[in-house]
Amino acid sequence: MYVLRNGQARPMLRDVHLPNGRTVTRDGFVVERDGRRTELAEGRGCTLLGQPVAVVTRSNGRLSLAAPMASAPVAVPAEPALLQAQRWRNGKERGHGKGKKAGKHKKNKHGDDDED
Numbered sequence: 001m002y003v004l005r006n007g008q009a010r011p012m013l014r015d016v017h018l019p020n021g022r023t024v025t026r027d028g029f030v031v032e033r034d035g036r037r038t039e040l041a042e043g044r045g046c047t048l049l050g051q052p053v054a055v056v057t058r059s060n061g062r063l064s065l066a067a068p069m070a071s072a073p074v075a076v077p078a079e080p081a082l083l084q085a086q087r088w089r090n091g092k093e094r095g096h097g098k099g100k101k102a103g104k105h106k107k108n109k110h111g112d113d114d115e116d
Contacts, residue, residue, distance in 0.1 A: 001026050004045065007062025022050035
């Protein structure tokens with residue numbers, strides 16, 4: 001396996017961990033986060049997302065990765081706009097930042113106790 005940098009192929013000295021959790025191994029496999037392994041065919045490379053692509057030689061002799069092939073579009077049933085709006089307005093997480101606890105901002109202010 002080789003790493004392409006500035007159009008030049010350099011030997012791959014160790015496994016590369018990609019930002020999305022995939023790993024490209026020195027022996028030519030892309031390992032998914034769930035452990036699935038995909039072998040890269042001879043003359044193929046992969047993007048920084050781990051998508052297999054062809055390696056092409058430019059007119060100046062430098063190597064580069066071709067554009068990744070688009071996968072077939074998957075049809076997803078559209079949700080009516082009314083249902084989307086209702087889910088957004090009535091969502092239980094609305095108003096809370098990511099990772100904040102539900103009761104964090106519901107304390108009494110300025111030492112006021114709400115005793116009846």
